Amino acid sequence: MTEPKTYDLFIGGEWTRADNTDHDTIRNPATGEVLARVAIAGETDVTRALRTAQDAFPAWSRLVATERADYLYRLIELIRRDTEKLARIITSENGKPLKEARVEVNFAIQLIRFAAENVRRLEGNIIPGSRPGEKILIEKIPHGVVAGISAWNFPLALTARKLGPAVAAGNTFVIKPHELTPLATLALAELTVEAGFPPGVFNVVTGGGATVGNALVVSPITRLITMTGSTPAGRRIMAAASEGLKEVRLELGGKAPFIVMEDADLEAAANAAVAARFMNCGQVCTANERTYVHTAVYDAFLKRLREKVAALKTGNPLDDTTDMGPKISADELEKVDGMVRHAVEQGAKVELGGKRLTGGAYDRGNFYAPTLLTDVNGAMDIARNEVFGPVLSLIRVRDFDDAITQANDSRYGLSAYMFTQNLKYIMRMTSELNFGEIYVNREGGEAAQGFHHGYGDSGIGGEDGQYGLEAYVDTKTIYLNA
Structure with a gap:
């Protein structure tokens, strides 16, 4: 029997050991089989990932939008090439039928593709000023370091849903996949290396929400938090983020x-x-x-x-x-x-x-x-x-x-x-x-071109389409005079 693979953290474009030696055991919910052992990040590991993303941000954000999109297009081709492999990973760790997992892989492609195709449509405005010759410029700029926290029910698509618009808009990205289903996200990390992503643009820290998720949320480096999960978890994240006045996007439960x-x-x-x-x-x-x-x-x-x-x-x-x-x-x-x-x-x-x-x-x-x-x-x-x-x-x-x-x-x-x-x-x-x-x-x-959002206990903000893409940029207003 093949020994289950052991995964380290993915920080700065390479696999790096966590400060502790603890690992989560990932099991197949259909068979109980051990699929892999995955590193559990500590607070210092999360800080290291965030700082790495912060260091990568200036160069990444200065790229022309189409240059950033080209990295995503290369990633799309690799995902398409590995559709069957990724679908089997999803099925093995999540338990959904293989035919549904293939649909999820295609949806992940569509989500990333929309972000790549539409990043040039993140348009600002020029408004007449209130003084002679003045113009008011409203520019769309990236937030900086975006932290993603994902659920277990769509392990690849939910990462893609956040990754695509975050990096297309010029942000760098750190994600915590759910501790029950991290393998599809880790496989995606490998593909970002093959696609040539600059080190630090995409980082993966694995482990539980109480430690890893909280560290991502409260860090002063994090500027935007995008989370998919349960309503109780969303409330905890919003409360923790309020201390730092972070922008929060929450896609939560439904009925x-x-x-x-x-x-x-x-x-x-x-x-x-x-x-x-x-x-x-x-x-x-x-x-x-x-x-x-x-x-x-x-x-x-x-x-x-x-x-x-x-x-x-x-x-x-x-x-x-x-x-x-x-x-x-x-x-x-x-x-x-x-x-x-x-x-x-x-x-x-x-x-x-x-x-x-x-x-x-x-x-x-x-x-x-x-x-x-x-x-x-x-x-x-x-x-x-x-x-x-x-x-x-x-x-x-x-x-x-x-x-x-x-x-x-x-x-x-x-x-x-x-x-x-x-x-x-x-x-x-x-x-x-x-x-x-x-x-x-x-x-x-x-x-992918719609807007996925809810009211009440279903969360705040939303994902997908142009409205979702706009969430990954901030605005800067400039009163321009000669």
């Missing part, structure tokens, strides 16, 4: 409503509802967490859902025929199971699933059955708290007003879905549904 009206294409809606709930074992911030169905079509829709959920194949994520892999960890598995059991205690009915999968290969991983719950109502905990797992909760609604009211009754405001052919419903939805992004008559999956 997306999925609304099916009486005139919806039920087959298309059922396919989308299942895709939006069970992709990545339900571990997606935009996932369909609450399915609201008009009473006139409730029974017909339930029949379709039951058939489609029952047909999902759960198993080895490296098998191309697998539809759903394991939960990321045993703790996450127990959390979801506990939420389902509590929902049943509160009156929900288990139509399908509702239990851990056991026997054979299932015993080595964190597998939970695709679950369909009915008799759910908005007062139940499972309808209010983020599940982040393969549990579809079906809720009956009387009409459009009832659907909108229940959908908006949430502390989250990231994503929502609606299936209808009624233009009046669609027009009202645009102003009455309080979510940052809404998918109409389609499954989820944000586009």
Whole structure:
């Protein structure tokens, strides 16, 4: 058996040992197999990475925007070349089916490509002054050193989502991937060397949030913090960053409503509802967490859902025929199971699933059955708290007003879905549904040129597209007189 690889920290374009000898053990959530051992950075290691990025910033920021973009284009070609290798790394450390991991690699490419293509569109303004001959120049400038903190559910795409716009805009970058899934980011670090990135432009410090993440946030070197993760973690980061008056961008949890009206294409809606709930074992911030169905079509829709959920194949994520892999960890598995059991205690009915999968290969991983719950109502905990797992909760609604009211009754405001052919419903939805992004008559999956952002407990700021790219620059105002 091959000995698992040991990874050091990636600082200044090279692998460098951490000050301590501790390592995280990275395991395959489908098999329990040890994949690698990864260095755990200490506070001094984080400071070293930040200082290295700070030293690299002046030369990097002075490059012409298209020169910085050229490095990203070279990186894109290397990612494309290594698509299968990267997809297998993602699947092995995260557990998502290989076919979904390939989609994630492509999404990472699209995110970096958008930043490279659009960095010249970071445009300032010239405004007439208030004195004769004066002009007021408003210039877009990079922040300096950007710190990224990433989640485990999309280990490559979330790093790419932050890396692309950060370095395209002229910043240098230090990222902490999640301690459960650092391998895709470490593989990307190797590719930045091959792409010729100047030392210090991209750095990776691995380890837990309490030490590594906090050190990134509180350091006076860090000027912008971009984080994807849970709402409680986001609150802690915002509080820690307030001491230094840092700019913070937080993409946090979600509790997306999925609304099916009486005139919806039920087959298309059922396919989308299942895709939006069970992709990545339900571990997606935009996932369909609450399915609201008009009473006139409730029974017909339930029949379709039951058939489609029952047909999902759960198993080895490296098998191309697998539809759903394991939960990321045993703790996450127990959390979801506990939420389902509590929902049943509160009156929900288990139509399908509702239990851990056991026997054979299932015993080595964190597998939970695709679950369909009915008799759910908005007062139940499972309808209010983020599940982040393969549990579809079906809720009956009387009409459009009832659907909108229940959908908006949430502390989250990231994503929502609606299936209808009624233009009046669609027009009202645009102003009455309080979510940052809404998918109409389609499954989820944000586009690199869109803007991914939420309200309330779903975070502040946003990612992607031109609006997301603008977050990675600051402004400087110059009153110009001859």
